[in-house]
Amino acid sequence: MPAAPRAASRLLLGALVLAAVLVWPLLIEDQFYQRVGALVMLAALSASAWNLVGGYAGQISIGHVLFFGCGAYASLLGFTWFEWAPILGAPFGVAVSLLLALVVGRPTLRLKGHYFSMATIALAELARIIVTNTPILGGAVGVSGPAMPRSVLDLSFISPLPYYYIFGGVLGVLLLFTWWMSRSRMGFYLRAIRGQERAARSLGVPAERYKMYALLASAGFTSLAGSLYAAMLGFVDPDSGLGILLSVKMVIAAALGGAGTLFGPLVGAAILVPLEEITNAMFGGSGTGVTYVVYGAIIVFISRFAPGGLAEILSRLKAWRARHAG
Amino acid sequence: MSITRRSMLAAPALLTGVPALAQGAPIKVGALHPLTGVAASAGNAAKAALELAVELINTPQPDLAAMPLMATTGFPAIGGRPLQLVLADQQGSPSVAQNQALRLITQERVVALTGGYQSGLTQTASAIAERHGIPYVNGESVATNLTERGFRWFFRTTPIGPDIAAIYMEFLKAARVNDRPISKIAIVNENTEYGTSIADVIRRTADAHGLSIALQIPYAANSADVSAQVLQLKDAQPDVAIFISYTSDAILYARTMRAQGYRPPILIGDNSGFSDDNFVQTAGDTAQGIINRSAFDPSRPGSNSFKINALYKARTGREMDDTTARTMQGFLVTCDAINRAGSTQPAAIQAALRATDLKAEQLMIGYRGVRFDEKGQNTLASVLLVQLRGREYVSVWPTETATSQLQLPYRGWE
Numbered sequence: 001m002p003a004a005p006r007a008a009s010r011l012l013l014g015a016l017v018l019a020a021v022l023v024w025p026l027l028i029e030d031q032f033y034q035r036v037g038a039l040v041m042l043a044a045l046s047a048s049a050w051n052l053v054g055g056y057a058g059q060i061s062i063g064h065v066l067f068f069g070c071g072a073y074a075s076l077l078g079f080t081w082f083e084w085a086p087i088l089g090a091p092f093g094v095a096v097s098l099l100l101a102l103v104v105g106r107p108t109l110r111l112k113g114h115y116f117s118m119a120t121i122a123l124a125e126l127a128r129i130i131v132t133n134t135p136i137l138g139g140a141v142g143v144s145g146p147a148m149p150r151s152v153l154d155l156s157f158i159s160p161l162p163y164y165y166i167f168g169g170v171l172g173v174l175l176l177f178t179w180w181m182s183r184s185r186m187g188f189y190l191r192a193i194r195g196q197e198r199a200a201r202s203l204g205v206p207a208e209r210y211k212m213y214a215l216l217a218s219a220g221f222t223s224l225a226g227s228l229y230a231a232m233l234g235f236v237d238p239d240s241g242l243g244i245l246l247s248v249k250m251v252i253a254a255a256l257g258g259a260g261t262l263f264g265p266l267v268g269a270a271i272l273v274p275l276e277e278i279t280n281a282m283f284g285g286s287g288t289g290v291t292y293v294v295y296g297a298i299i300v301f302i303s304r305f306a307p308g309g310l311a312e313i314l315s316r317l318k319a320w321r322a323r324h325a326g
Numbered sequence: 327m328s329i330t331r332r333s334m335l336a337a338p339a340l341l342t343g344v345p346a347l348a349q350g351a352p353i354k355v356g357a358l359h360p361l362t363g364v365a366a367s368a369g370n371a372a373k374a375a376l377e378l379a380v381e382l383i384n385t386p387q388p389d390l391a392a393m394p395l396m397a398t399t400g401f402p403a404i405g406g407r408p409l410q411l412v413l414a415d416q417q418g419s420p421s422v423a424q425n426q427a428l429r430l431i432t433q434e435r436v437v438a439l440t441g442g443y444q445s446g447l448t449q450t451a452s453a454i455a456e457r458h459g460i461p462y463v464n465g466e467s468v469a470t471n472l473t474e475r476g477f478r479w480f481f482r483t484t485p486i487g488p489d490i491a492a493i494y495m496e497f498l499k500a501a502r503v504n505d506r507p508i509s510k511i512a513i514v515n516e517n518t519e520y521g522t523s524i525a526d527v528i529r530r531t532a533d534a535h536g537l538s539i540a541l542q543i544p545y546a547a548n549s550a551d552v553s554a555q556v557l558q559l560k561d562a563q564p565d566v567a568i569f570i571s572y573t574s575d576a577i578l579y580a581r582t583m584r585a586q587g588y589r590p591p592i593l594i595g596d597n598s599g600f601s602d603d604n605f606v607q608t609a610g611d612t613a614q615g616i617i618n619r620s621a622f623d624p625s626r627p628g629s630n631s632f633k634i635n636a637l638y639k640a641r642t643g644r645e646m647d648d649t650t651a652r653t654m655q656g657f658l659v660t661c662d663a664i665n666r667a668g669s670t671q672p673a674a675i676q677a678a679l680r681a682t683d684l685k686a687e688q689l690m691i692g693y694r695g696v697r698f699d700e701k702g703q704n705t706l707a708s709v710l711l712v713q714l715r716g717r718e719y720v721s722v723w724p725t726e727t728a729t730s731q732l733q734l735p736y737r738g739w740e
Contacts, residue, residue: 141522
């Protein structure tokens, strides 16, 4: 296919997908599915934020819940202490997250591979334990948002649709940022670091500095995702805001769709979240744990047959087609 | 349209054979419980109890006629329509609890929601019910703030922190150690939500009653060793030690106290870990005479509690514990209100809940009754104290309703 029509057809496809994403929640009336849609957006947002450092820079953090928790707690502590609308706490969450990323990143980003992952787990768990034992941060009980909406700023809606579009809007900004970054000098540096850090360094890539930039951007957006989550839910406690499972879910969503690609985390979230919610709706009431069996089986399947995620399967398919066409 | 929906709804009921006794489309009541995750054992006990409740309501139970809906089939005031339980797994996550509450309301079209279990999850799930105008009745979450939110659709039947602290204080003021009143109280609490909140409310109530807490020892429930905490108690020599613990740590304390030969004159083990059958079976022999609280005392033959416990035991092979009983009572109160509403309209059920006035003999649990205040909290919820004898708890306080005589001091392993 010649280059120009091919670009045009890709553009058309992109526009169609975007239109579908924007319009589908309006076409169905079922609030449960609309909410699942909003949760997909939220999961895609945090997985894409993780993707900046975990995918593009190849630094597998399993402690990103630290930043997510910062955002969530900042939102609701702002309400608890000063009666602010939860979303007004978001900038403070981002600020604290950036500070934490600086402090935490300096020593941990020197670590390689598994050691970096383990250090991030340890830090996130440390944060969870500290918050659990600090009464002013809500302790083990957690903190709540406004029980009743006071104004539209409280972001307390009956319909899940506003959440869907708010989360989607922030996700859009993050994707634009990611796209810009991946084509900038930074994107090339990060890919070089991911490929072979020592080689990149020897070619003059300031690896420490660029890994730190990636971590900062990632921490800021993850914190924002946490704030939006808290604004929707109106409650966070150490397990739901700082539990390791959340970090793992970000990694799985990104890995499933394809880490280090622009749309990978979106695809991953769009598969995992509905899968989780719908298996729970179908089998959860039986109390047999089938939900987790199905969920776990899919993860095992992916890691066995396509460790690079769906993006890898797609590129293998393309290669196969090209071979057979030629 | 309405005909299709009715027949669709009736389909699952036909499969279970219920319509042979009850007539018409089932009325759905939703329940959220932790069927997987760390609290799964409590959630599955609740599941068994709720399924028992559905069976008892949908078939005539002349033996339980003192309780509402038991002598009849289904909801007699709504044409005898049967009850259908729609159970959802909240997985111990506040977010999942909200999703499932929304699904039960919008997809399953339940007329009321119950359960929640962990206080934080009850909080998020009931916020959804509030926005959608669906009654939410909780029977087991004790965090005080749940009924302080100004909600109009939220009701709670269980006794909460202040009720629990009140009975401890009432008991401690009357109790005597070596013929003198109690002067020194120590609290040993696990340091997460449960232990912290109960310890706080006991401390505040004690202050109000002119008793003061001399010593408080918070600890992590997953500790592998508690000898330092026991030594601390041994040094302080309090008249009363109040433990607020989960199961494994409760067992660890009983063993460590045995090893160090330490026995306070009065030992109170608050509900959770000490009520667990695991504690009673593995450490009960070294904790004879420990005092516990409960709202459920199935030890009196002929009582509703006794009969319900027997039915539950026949089903599951286990005794019904306090939490499960409180959950089941909350569910039964919901069903009674739906019947009195005579309709499945949420507003009618809400009005019926507000007008609830159940007497002690209409309940399966030891509350003085069920009547809600304007915040939705049951004002007649009450707790009683039980004492471990052999491998069974017997009720010892208040003395008017007790089945056994209180024995002091604490005997431990003797």
